[in-house]
Amino acid sequence: MSMKTIWIVAKKELVDMFRDRRTMLISLLMGPVLIPALIIGGGSLVSKKLRTQLESTLEVPVIGAEHAPNLVAFLKGRNIEAKDPPDDPDAVVRSQDADVVLRISPDYGEKWRRSEPAKVELIYDSSRMDSRIPVERLRAVLAEYSRTVGALRGINRGVSPESGFAVQITQRDMATPESRRGMLLSFLPYMLILFSFLGGAHLVMDSTAGERERQSLEPLLATPAAREAIMSGKILAACLFGLFNLLLIVLAFKFAFSVGPGPLRSVDVSLPVMGQLLLVLLPLVLTGTTLLTLISASVKSMKEAQGYMSMLMLLPLVPTILLMINPVKNQLWQFAVPFLAQNQMILKLVRGEAVSPQEWGVYFGTGLALAVVLWIIAARLYHREKLAISA
Amino acid sequence: MIRLENLHKSFKTRAGTVHAVKGVGFEARDGEITGLLGPNGAGKTTTLRMLYTLMKPDQGRIEVDGIDAATDPATVRRRLGVLPDARGVYKRLTARENIRYFGRLHGLDDATIDARIDELAETLNMRDFLDRPTEGFSQGQRTKTALARALVHDPRNVILDEPTNGLDVMTTRGLRAFLRELKAGGRCVIFSSHIMQEVAALCDRIVVIAHGEVRAIGTPEELREQTGLADLEDVFVHLAGLDSGEAA
Numbered sequence: 269m270s271m272k273t274i275w276i277v278a279k280k281e282l283v284d285m286f287r288d289r290r291t292m293l294i295s296l297l298m299g300p301v302l303i304p305a306l307i308i309g310g311g312s313l314v315s316k317k318l319r320t321q322l323e324s325t326l327e328v329p330v331i332g333a334e335h336a337p338n339l340v341a342f343l344k345g346r347n348i349e350a351k352d353p354p355d356d357p358d359a360v361v362r363s364q365d366a367d368v369v370l371r372i373s374p375d376y377g378e379k380w381r382r383s384e385p386a387k388v389e390l391i392y393d394s395s396r397m398d399s400r401i402p403v404e405r406l407r408a409v410l411a412e413y414s415r416t417v418g419a420l421r422g423i424n425r426g427v428s429p430e431s432g433f434a435v436q437i438t439q440r441d442m443a444t445p446e447s448r449r450g451m452l453l454s455f456l457p458y459m460l461i462l463f464s465f466l467g468g469a470h471l472v473m474d475s476t477a478g479e480r481e482r483q484s485l486e487p488l489l490a491t492p493a494a495r496e497a498i499m500s501g502k503i504l505a506a507c508l509f510g511l512f513n514l515l516l517i518v519l520a521f522k523f524a525f526s527v528g529p530g531p532l533r534s535v536d537v538s539l540p541v542m543g544q545l546l547l548v549l550l551p552l553v554l555t556g557t558t559l560l561t562l563i564s565a566s567v568k569s570m571k572e573a574q575g576y577m578s579m580l581m582l583l584p585l586v587p588t589i590l591l592m593i594n595p596v597k598n599q600l601w602q603f604a605v606p607f608l609a610q611n612q613m614i615l616k617l618v619r620g621e622a623v624s625p626q627e628w629g630v631y632f633g634t635g636l637a638l639a640v641v642l643w644i645i646a647a648r649l650y651h652r653e654k655l656a657i658s659a
Numbered sequence: 660m661i662r663l664e665n666l667h668k669s670f671k672t673r674a675g676t677v678h679a680v681k682g683v684g685f686e687a688r689d690g691e692i693t694g695l696l697g698p699n700g701a702g703k704t705t706t707l708r709m710l711y712t713l714m715k716p717d718q719g720r721i722e723v724d725g726i727d728a729a730t731d732p733a734t735v736r737r738r739l740g741v742l743p744d745a746r747g748v749y750k751r752l753t754a755r756e757n758i759r760y761f762g763r764l765h766g767l768d769d770a771t772i773d774a775r776i777d778e779l780a781e782t783l784n785m786r787d788f789l790d791r792p793t794e795g796f797s798q799g800q801r802t803k804t805a806l807a808r809a810l811v812h813d814p815r816n817v818i819l820d821e822p823t824n825g826l827d828v829m830t831t832r833g834l835r836a837f838l839r840e841l842k843a844g845g846r847c848v849i850f851s852s853h854i855m856q857e858v859a860a861l862c863d864r865i866v867v868i869a870h871g872e873v874r875a876i877g878t879p880e881e882l883r884e885q886t887g888l889a890d891l892e893d894v895f896v897h898l899a900g901l902d903s904g905e906a907a
Binding site: 272273276277280283284287288479482483484485486487488489490491492493494653656657 | 708711712713714715733734736737739741742743744745746747748749750751752756760761763764765766792805808809
């Protein structure tokens with residue numbers, strides 16, 4: 269098997285690929301357009317939503333507002349407007365017409381006058397992400413009101429307002445600015461993994477399954493070129509294409525975070541980090557291409573090969589889902605599990621955390637070993653007699 | 660010079676094992692055109708696929724210019740020019756690029772390839788479409804491209820699997836003339852067909868194959884004598900056993 273043959277095959281495949289302009293443009297531009305669109309679009313949507321929910325006047329249906337005029341006035345002073353109550357508060361919350369409903373108990377006035385805890389009730393649905401901020405806002409204002417009134421009552425009775433607080437809670441959030449931004453990026457690893465894993469999928473399948481279907485594989489295999497060399501040339505071409513595609517994606521990624529809305533802009537997209545990102549995705553390009561070549565060599569037709577696509581698209585999601593259900597902390601073995609490893613590496617990079625040499629070692633060692641194993645299996649399949657025969 | 664000895668090949672299919680080739684053996688000499696004649700499904704293509712090392716025979720021996728195909732398949736392929744049954748060309752490449760690709764795979768340098776393409780384009784009359792992408796080529800243009808691609812390295816032995824399939828009269832005639840040139844140049848040519856007239860018009864020796872077995876080997880005259888029939892088609896039908904209801 270000679271390098272020269274591999275390069276001859278790779279060069280021809282690249283020429284062939286790039287002459288197919290439309291397919292080429294679709295596969296090359298999909299990632300670089302889609303990813304920034306998601307980052308910029310999604311990012312600005314989220315930050316806009318946050319701003320409106322945090323800063324605009326919050327309208328809350330209040331049941332029994334007449335029992336607590338002072339409270340309602342206090343809420344108004346904190347930018348929360350009481351609305352007329354609905355007939356059925358539960359139904360309104362369930363149908364998502366209101367994020368939260370406040371019910372003031374009829375004996376509120378009575379208890380108030382007796383300086384007993386007067387009851388108010390928040391009706392909301394905690395499983396709705398969207399109502400989290402309004403509920404928190406209302407809860408915070410109610411707590412503030414309670415504290416203020418409590419303190420005043422204490423002062424009236426000659427008690428220090430501070431004696432009302434047995435424990436003072438302060439909070440220290442350990443999220444660094446980088447890691448908080450990382451949260452915004454949780455969907456990004458999947459996108460990057462998917463595009464590097466399957467970015468050139470149909471080109472790969474076309475160069476084996478498609479070539480057989482077009483009946484040009486048999487003459488090709490009748491040349492003196494070794495089958496491994498022919499296969500490796502095809503893999504090399506697809507990898508070069510994949511790398512080029514990846515480069516565009518990483519550049520688009522850099523661009524999106526440089527022009528994206530506020531919190532996104534300070535994500536680390538410096539050249540070293542982008543270079544490392546490229547490096548992380550590299551074994552995936554090789555694995556994806558080799559796996560697809562293996563599949564293409566084992567199936568009977570292009571159609572059958574394409575049938576595997578939906579499964580392959582879900583494959584990178586598996587570790588992400590597992591991590592979502594059962595979050596585990598960073599451990600070395602994770603850098604050996606395909607897809608999970610990429611996931612962890614990308615998150616580390618965009619969070620601005622250092623990747624240890626040991627982690628890099630495990631990552632590349634297992635990544636390349638997997639590619640080699642797939643290559644060997646694919647080469648064996650390439651030697652099957654059935655491979656060339658399409659009819 | 661090609662020698663096949665007692666070749667056997669069977670395939671496993673869902674319906675059971677199919678014994679496609681049962682003991683085929685013959686010799687194809689240099690400077691001769693050897694015709695492989697048989698009805699569809701007789702085992703011609705499988706025999707040729709074993710010859711150009713796409714398949715391994717279950718039993719038997721193949722020798723090309725004295726080289727054993729089992730021990731040195733790459734060298735055997737180097738000495739063969741093969742026009743397989745499947746003759747797809749790369750439609751986004753021009754005819755010239757298609758031929759050049761195969762030339763490079765045969766290890767030729769670009770100057771040799773260019774000179775050789777010039778030669779082949781002349782003899783095969785391909786000048787008009789040589790630099791056009793092969794997408795939309797006629798059957799004849801495609802076959803010529805595939806043929807030029809197969810012969811770019813000027814092989815000593817030429818194997819053509821039903822080369823005239825789907826070609827019109829004039830292209831077929833041109834192809835025949837070309838094969839006679841190869842023969843005159845001392846090449847060993849093997850040519851498979853299911854049409855007796857075709858083989859008779861061209862071949863020095865005919866190998867009749869049916870049901871995976873060699874039924875007869877000889878010149879057209881010898882086969883006529885052997886069967887006592889005057890009409891070549893009758894000779895073929897008789898030799899292939901098509902008249903006895905044996906055909907599949």
